[in-house]
Amino acid sequence: MAGGGDELKLLGMWASPFVLQVKLALSFKGLSYEYVEEDLRNKSGLLLSSNPVHKKVPVLIHNGKPVCEPQVIVQYLDEVYSATGPSFLPVDPYERAMARFWASFIDEKILAAWTQGSRGKTEEDKAEGKKQWSVAVETLEGALRDCGKGKPFFGGDSVGYVDVVLGGLLGWVHANEEAFGIRSLDPQRTPLLVAWSERFGALETVEPLMPDVSRLVDLGKMVLAREAAAAAGASN
Amino acid sequence: MAGGGDELKLLGMWASPFVLQVKLALSFKGLSYEYVEEDLRNKSGLLLSSNPVHKKVPVLIHNGKPVCEPQVIVQYLDEVYSATGPSFLPVDPYERAMARFWASFIDEKILAAWTQGSRGKTEEDKAEGKKQWSVAVETLEGALRDCGKGKPFFGGDSVGYVDVVLGGLLGWVHANEEAFGIRSLDPQRTPLLVAWSERFGALETVEPLMPDVSRLVDLGKMVLAREAAAAAGASN
Incomplete structure (x- = not known):
């Protein structure tokens, strides 16, 4: 299943802990993949069509078929690539x-x-x-x-x-x-x-x-400042 | 694994949708089990010691070992009793x-x-x-x-x-x-x-x-009335 014909694409955002979970799983399995950084304030058509329910990253696209939700993706990788790298879930x-x-x-x-x-x-x-x-x-x-x-x-x-x-x-x-x-x-x-x-x-x-x-600290501060400004605007 | 030596006990509460999920899984698998109704306002020592993290029903106790969280339990039953009844999760x-x-x-x-x-x-x-x-x-x-x-x-x-x-x-x-x-x-x-x-x-x-x-309707109305009374008490 982990053959050379497999095409793996990950739609992500650099600061997302959920995307990192999938990146970690892919790397532990030793899989190569194309990474596509999403702008979450201007989501791509591919993200919206691949995850129409939640419209969120991460999305893993495996040979054209999208898998969404980080824990679902990690278990999917573990099952598809059971012979590759470590098994994430034990046998028992x-x-x-x-x-x-x-x-x-x-x-x-x-x-x-x-x-x-x-x-x-x-x-x-x-x-x-x-x-x-x-x-x-x-x-x-x-x-x-x-x-x-x-x-x-x-x-x-x-x-x-x-x-x-x-x-x-x-x-x-x-x-x-x-x-x-x-x-x-x-x-x-x-x-x-x-x-x-x-x-x-x-x-x-x-x-x-x-x-x-x-970079995470800068992003965190920016998000908090944006939220504070929005809250102040709403209460004015 | 589904042999006669297996002991299954379910700690539940009759109105809980999460407990019903586990009851459904047990029944579709054709498994017999002991059901223990919990009083959630006075939880049993067995519930507290079996699910110390969430202190919630359902808990399935299988040969003395507790499994908690409904979706975890359903997947556990599917894996342990893979040869019994329908497979809940597909093969692919x-x-x-x-x-x-x-x-x-x-x-x-x-x-x-x-x-x-x-x-x-x-x-x-x-x-x-x-x-x-x-x-x-x-x-x-x-x-x-x-x-x-x-x-x-x-x-x-x-x-x-x-x-x-x-x-x-x-x-x-x-x-x-x-x-x-x-x-x-x-x-x-x-x-x-x-x-x-x-x-x-x-x-x-x-x-x-x-x-x-x-009975569900009566319970629902009672819970809402209790919450309303508590809210009124808090605002007085």
Whole structure:
């Protein structure tokens, strides 16, 4: 299936953690692909026709057929290219269920807390988001301790599904620390996650894919300023 | 794997659409299981220890090992009992991706719109929820038309993953129509979904599992009254 006739195209946006999840999956599988950067304020016809339901990146187009939603794409790549690179999902059904559980936890709890902590509407809202981030991150620390059993990755000795999903967030974790003073990962409270983030970020496959933190900070500040201006305009 | 030594226990709550998804999956697979009704205002020690992260139903306990989150459970059952009953997910990776995409759409868009439409904080909020429900349901109608290719179910000739996920909502779809005047499925605008809901609801496996609509209506009204009283108390 991973033959030379395969054509893979990824529609993305450089700062998106969801696009990074797919980039990571493609690179771990050793697949070459064409990358198309989208301007999200002026979306291409290809993006709109490939993902008419959500109109969002990432979209993976495989031999002309679009696949949308990051976790769906990562599982698709794992199944189509099962003989190529590492298997993201384990073979055992119970372990697969655990991996899907934690991937969904990252998408629902970690990302929601992070958004609220950095972009909440009021200071109380932001404080509540930061609190929820701490709780969620400590829960994930427990998962790494209990499920990882001393292995270097959520996937065990090599990276797996949860590593890929969590890895997509790493750029913004660092940017948040720098720009918004959110201490994303505390070495005292989440030592395993701190070690994981350093180990994962330093992988030969991962390092070149990580977005530039200062560019992320600039983008984050610009988005916040734009939102503040829109809110001020709305209240005038 | 589906041998006589297997012990399956489901922690549930009769009115939960998510629990119904799992009940449907278990029944389509022809599996017998012990059902434990939870009082969500006084959760059991077993629920809290089996799902310490979310503390929610459904939880499936399989030979003592808990699996949480409805879509994770349905996929787990499909994988463990692959030789039993219908396969919920198709064999082809692209079709599997499509099924996962639509299941996630139902969870994210349809359920969010439905909650907002029936439990929104203001009348405008509810009206917006009902509008979004219409849009989402029409999108799903398109999926049934394009992907179903005239077949009776999302899964084709037999029920599949999307049927199970959507089927969990059927009781509340009918209750919403009765209690809140939300015309959930319009025969003019979504004729295929209307036909699907009648066909699915009449299946021998499905009918006995469907919650009693008048009990759902009573519960819905009670929850709304409780929320209104709490809101009035908070503003006094």
